[in-house]
Amino acid sequence: MSSLSGNYSGSCGHLCTYETCVLRISLTVDNFGRRFLGCSQYKIGPKCPFFRWIDNPTxxxxxxxxxxxxxxxxxxxxxxxxxxxxxxxxxxxxxxxx
Ligand SMILES: [Zn+2]
Missing domain, CATH: 1.20.5 (Single alpha-helices involved in coiled-coils or other helix-helix interfaces)
Known part of the structure; x- marks a missing residue:
C-alpha cells in the first residue's frame, strides 16, 4: 500500500490536496455564502472526501x-x-x- 501524500487508494482513486482542490461557495441555508475547499472532481467524476471550510460558521x-x-x-x-x-x-x- 502506498503512503505517498497526495495518493489515495480508496474507491475514487485519488485524494485532492490544497494544490489540486477547488474553492467553492456553499448555497445551503445553514452555510449560505460560506467558502470551502472541495474535491476538484465534484460533479465530474468520482470525488474524494477532501473538504475544508475556509470561513467561520455563518x-x-x-x-x-x-x-x-x-x-x-x-x-x-x-x-x-x-x-x-x-x-x-x-x-x-x-x-x-x-
Ligand atoms: Zn478529489
Missing part, C-alpha cells in the same frame, strides 16, 4: 438572510416557470394559426 444574521434569499429564489423560479409556459402556449398558438 452568523445568526447571515442565516436569517439566507432564508430570505432562498424565498426570493423560489419566487423567481416559479415566475420563470410561468413565463416559460406562457411563451410555449403563445408559440403553439402561433404555429396552429399558420
Amino acid at each position: 452568523c445568526v444574521r447571515g442565516n436569517e438572510a439566507a432564508h430570505l434569499v432562498q424565498q426570493k429564489l423560489d419566487l423567481l423560479r416559479s415566475k420563470l416557470q410561468l413565463a416559460c409556459e406562457r411563451e410555449r402556449e403563445t408559440t403553439q398558438a402561433a404555429a396552429e394559426a399558420t
